[in-house]
Structures are given as structure tokens and as C-alpha cells.
Amino acid sequence: LPRYLNFIKGVVDSDDLPLHVSREVLQESRILKIIKKKLVRKALSMLADIAENDKRIAEAQEAKEKGEEAEEEEEEAKPGQKKQTTILFPKFWEEFGKNLRLGMIEDGTNRARLTKLLRYKSSKSEDSLTSLDDYIKRAPEGQKSIYFLAGESIEKIKQAPVLEDAMERDVEVLYMVDAIDEYVVGHVTDYAGKKLVNLAKSGVKFEELSKKDKAVQKKRAEKYEPLTKWFKDVLGEKVTKVSLTSRRTKEPLVVSSPEHGVSANMARIQKGQTLQEKSLDGGAAKRVLEINHLHPLVDEIFKRVQVDDKDKTAEELALVLFDVASLQNNFEVDDSLAFGKRVGRLLRQSVDIAPDAGLVEEDVSEYTAAIEEEEEEAKETEEVAAEDEKPSEDL
Incomplete structure (x- = not known):
């Protein structure tokens, strides 16, 4: 076998096997x-x-x-098998x-x-x-x-x-x-x-589009072509293709694998194999970026890019959204340090903290004053305890 x-x-019994x-x-x-x-x-x-x-x-x-009464189908066990x-x-x-x-x-x-x-x-x-x-x-x-x-x-x-x-x-x-x-x-x-x-790969279709839907899709792609081109310029070699997504999703971006490429999950499996060739490790998983043009964050990026394609806030937002989408779809973040810094800058901006604001200066005197007060109270407690013990010694 x-x-x-x-x-x-099992054992095979056959009269046709050669004697020698x-x-x-x-x-x-x-x-x-x-x-x-x-x-x-x-x-x-x-x-x-x-x-x-x-x-x-x-x-x-x-x-x-x-x-209900099931239809009884008396199945007899085959030779050599139990029912x-x-x-x-x-x-x-x-x-x-x-x-x-x-x-x-x-x-x-x-x-x-x-x-x-x-x-x-x-x-x-x-x-x-x-x-x-x-x-x-x-x-x-x-x-x-x-x-x-x-x-x-x-x-x-x-x-x-x-x-x-x-x-x-x-x-x-x-x-x-x-x-x-x-x-x-x-x-x-x-x-x-x-x-x-x-489903983790691009080009997933659940139904055939009508002629009208295809025409609408074509016009939509033309309208958002500046946005897809801008995303490709910002991300460079990180993605092989950028397009509008046809998926029904609430996420701003979806990162998928090429239709005929290695999926993120397969890349993870290959990377975990100890004898895998270096050329086939997790880094070999190519990425396709699918943009949800209906998401408010993407809409904001599109508006900013139309005014100024060098907008730093739009670029920061796009890079953070891409890294988040990569993590959500089992891809690795190429530069986790840069990702953390970008998130930090966006969080500062959201609560009106200056990007270059340093650490808050700490007033240590409030701690030392409290410590001195505690020490003084402890000393007074010890003196009172000593006074209470004196009469018993005289007796």
C-alpha cells in the first residue's frame, strides 16, 4: 500500500504469487x-x-x-465487514x-x-x-x-x-x-x-456582472484612476497592483494575493518549514491592494490628493491603512518601527498634540514632600509607643 x-x-492471500x-x-x-x-x-x-x-x-x-418514520433500507454488511x-x-x-x-x-x-x-x-x-x-x-x-x-x-x-x-x-x-x-x-x-x-486572492467573483454593471464599473475606475495611481506611487514595490475593490466590505483597504500567486497563509506555512528555500519564504507573498472608494477615510484621502498629491497627512494615512490591512489579511508589516511611529503621529494629531512635543517634565518635589511627611508621622508613632512602654519598666 x-x-x-x-x-x-492486513494479509493478502494469493495463489498467483511466484514461488521464488x-x-x-x-x-x-x-x-x-x-x-x-x-x-x-x-x-x-x-x-x-x-x-x-x-x-x-x-x-x-x-x-x-x-x-417521522425513516424509510428502512436494510443494508446487509459486505463480506468481511460488520454492519x-x-x-x-x-x-x-x-x-x-x-x-x-x-x-x-x-x-x-x-x-x-x-x-x-x-x-x-x-x-x-x-x-x-x-x-x-x-x-x-x-x-x-x-x-x-x-x-x-x-x-x-x-x-x-x-x-x-x-x-x-x-x-x-x-x-x-x-x-x-x-x-x-x-x-x-x-x-x-x-x-x-x-x-x-x-477568497484571500484577488479577482473573486460571486456573480456575473450585467452589461450595465460592467459599464458602471469602467466609468468608476476612470474616475478613481488618479487615486489608484497615487497609491501605487506611494507604496511602490510593496504591491503588484492597485485597483478598486468589488467586495462588499466595511474596511477602507483589503490586501489580497495575486490570483495565481502564493497566498499569505501559504507563505506563512512555507516560512515555518525549516528546510524551505530562502526564495520561497514568507517574503515571497506578493500583495494586491483593493481600495474601498466608499469608505470615509479613503474619500478624505482622495479629496486631499486631488488638491495636492504631495499631501503629507494623506500619505501618512495611506501607509498606516495599508499596514493595518496587511495585518488583517495575514501579511507581515515590512517595517514595524516606522508603522508604530506613523500611528503615534496620527494619534497625536487626533488629540491636538504637536508632532514634536517632547516628554512631560515631572515635578519630583511632590513625591519627596509626601515621603518626608510619612517619615515624620512614623517617627512620632515610634515615640508614642516608647512612652507607653516606660511605666511597665518602672514597675
């Missing part, structure tokens, strides 16, 4: 190759049966809870899910079979695992893609600004929280005719 199925143990066994014979044996192929397919078929039985049992339990009476696949996935995902990367021949066994939690199924087939069944008829978002944990994924758009549109999103998931989706570009789309 391949290494991704190394958790399966050696390593060379075993490696070149046509019979062994056929046995391996059959065993892998049999193992995956058994796992698919478990998943299918889970669905049948879950439906029966749901019908029972509703007080399944409880839900088993979630526990199996928790234990050996990584093995199956490794198989997605290594075993191209059985990738289609393995894809059916993939399970993830989603925005509409946070308490239980869902398959790609179940996702497609729940999706609206016109939805052409399967949307997902990868991160360190479900809690962090929920904080991502790029998720906000999907939630507002009531689009289900798969949550991928294991490091291997990013590699898996790299080998599965589509499933059942639906493309797998990473």
Missing part, C-alpha cells in the same frame, strides 16, 4: 502491481461506504427526532484525515476518489464536517464556484475582512485550518464542474 494508507493493516521470491522479483512482478492497485481501490471503497452509511444513519436519526450502526467517519477523519490529503498530493490516479472523501467545516456547518458534494447540494443553482478560506484556526478565519463579502451574500465558505490544505487545493482546481476559489 502507498504510504498515505499506512494505517491499514526476491526483492527484484517483487519489484517487477506484474501480479504485485495488480494486487496493489486492487488493494488501494478496495480500501478507498470501504472508506466511501463508511461515509455513505454515516449519511444514512444521520438521516434516520434526524427523522426519528422529528417524529455499521453508528456514525464513524468524523472520528476517522480527525485521526487519519491528513493521510487522505497526503494521498491527494501523491496519488494522481485515485485523486477523484479521494476528493469525495474530503471533509471540512464551513460557514454553514461549523459544528459538523461537510463534503464537497454536500456543499454543492446546498449551493444556489447559479453558483459556479466552491469558495474556501485557509488560516491558522476557524477563529482567525472569521476575523478576515475577505470573509465579510461572502457572509453578506449568504455564500457558504469552507474553512481550511490544516497546513496541508493549501497544498491539496493546489492539486484540485475544480470539482463537479465547479472551480475552487480562494
